[in-house]
Amino acid sequence: MNSFTSLSLKLTGLVFILSFLLDGFVLPLPYQFSQSQWQVGFVTTFVDRGIVPLLGIVLVLIAYWIDANNRDVITRKSRFELRWPLFVFSTLLGLVFLLMIPVHINNINQIKNNALTQIEQGVDQGEGQIQAFLAQINTLSQNPQLLDQQISQRTQVIETGRFQGQPINTEQLQTLRQQREQLTNLRDLSKSPKEFKQKLDEIKNQLQTQLQERRKQAESQANLEALKQWLRIGIQSMLLSICYSLIGWLGIRELSSMKKRTA
Secondary structure (H helix, E strand, C coil), X not given: CHHHXXXXXXXXXXXXXXXXXXXXXXXXXXXXXXXXXHHHHHHHHHHHCCHHHHHHHHHHHHHXXXXXCCHHHHCCCCCCCCHHHHHHHHHHHHHHHHHHHHHHHHHHHHHHHHHHHHHHHHHHHHHHHHHHHHHXXXXXXXXXXXXXXXXXXXXXXXXXXXXXXXXXXXXXHHHHHHHHHHHHHHHHHHCCHHHHHHHHHHHHHHHHHHHHHHHHHHHHHHHHHXXXXXXXXXXXXXXXXXXXXXXXXXXXXXXXXXXXXXX
C-alpha cells in the first residue's frame, strides 16, 4: 500500500509540474515579447500559477519520504533519482521568479507613464475645448440677432413639441428649455459688458476646476493601480523565489552529502 501511495504522489506531483510548464507555453500565445502590456500579463499569469509546481515538488518529496520509511523499498536500488532534476528545476524557478521582479516593475512603470501621458493629452484637449466653447459664447454675445434667432428656434420647438416634423421626448424638451434659458441669460448679460466678462470668467474657472479635478482623480487611479501591481506581484514573486531557491539548494546539498556517505 505504501508503494502505491508513493507512486500516486510522484505521478500527481509530475502532473502538477508538467501542467505548469504547459500553461507557461500556451497561455501567453500569441507571443509579443516587445510589448510591455504582454510582458505584464505573462509575468502576472506566471506568478499567479507559481504555487502549482511547488505543490508538485512537495508531493514528490513526500513520496520519497514514504519510500525511505518503507522497508520493502529500502532494499531496492532505484534506477533513476528523480529528486536531482527536481531540485535543479526548483533552483532555476527561484532564479526566474527573482529576475521577474525588476522586469515587472520596469514594465509597470512604462504602462503608468503611458497612462499619465494620455491623461496629460486629455487635459490639453479639454483646455482646447474650453477655449473653443468660451470663444463661441463670446461670438454669440457680439451678435444679438443670432442669439435672438437661436432663442426663437428653441421656443418654437418647445411650443410645438416637434423638431423637423418629428415629436421630441421629455428629456429633449428639458434640454431645449435649459439651452433657451442659458441663451436668454447670455443675451441679457451681453448688454452689460462688465457683467458679461465676469460671468465668462466664472464659467471658465468652473470648467477648468472640473478639468483639474478629473485629472487628479485619473492620475491618482493610475498611481494606485501601479502600486497594487508592484506590491502583489513583486512580493509574491519574491516569496516564491526564496521558497524555490531554498528547496533547490538544500535538496542538492542533502543529496550530495547522502551520496558521499554511501560512496
